[in-house]
Amino acid sequence: MARRKFNLKIKKEDYYRERQKKWIWVFPKIDKKVTAKHIVDLDVFCKIIFPHSIKKQEVSKAIIEVLVEVKRPMYLKELSRKVLDKVKVSAQTLSDTYKAMLKSGLLEKKYRNEPTQLSKQFSNRLKEIAQYWENYLEAKGVTSS
16 A cells, blocks of 8 residues: 655744744643642642643742742743742743743733732632533533542
8 A cells, every 4th residue: 555645844933833822821730639638838739730841830839939929010020030049940931931820810910011910810710610610510410420
């Protein structure tokens, strides 16, 4: 049987643009082993938020700790200086983690050139998602085991 060769060429710029979109999202892993014991510290929370990257777990923890310590919104430049003092990572890892936290709603800022702060709405959003899921399963007659 003859094999066909497919000429699938993707422009390098398009490939990395699409890949970058995937890189900067938070992928929470709702794992029974981790969440059954309840989340007791920031390390466990960051492991749930960034299950695929130990470096991003460290950076996210440092970002949260810095914002809690200063108790005020901060610009990225100032935030990155303080975070890089705590954790030795590349500027790209810091940027990716920051963007992921911003897009997921963990961090917020009103306008593009405004300072960043921890989101007070994040937990409310998660509760709404959980409530929707419970209602959906109940409406479809799916029972929990």
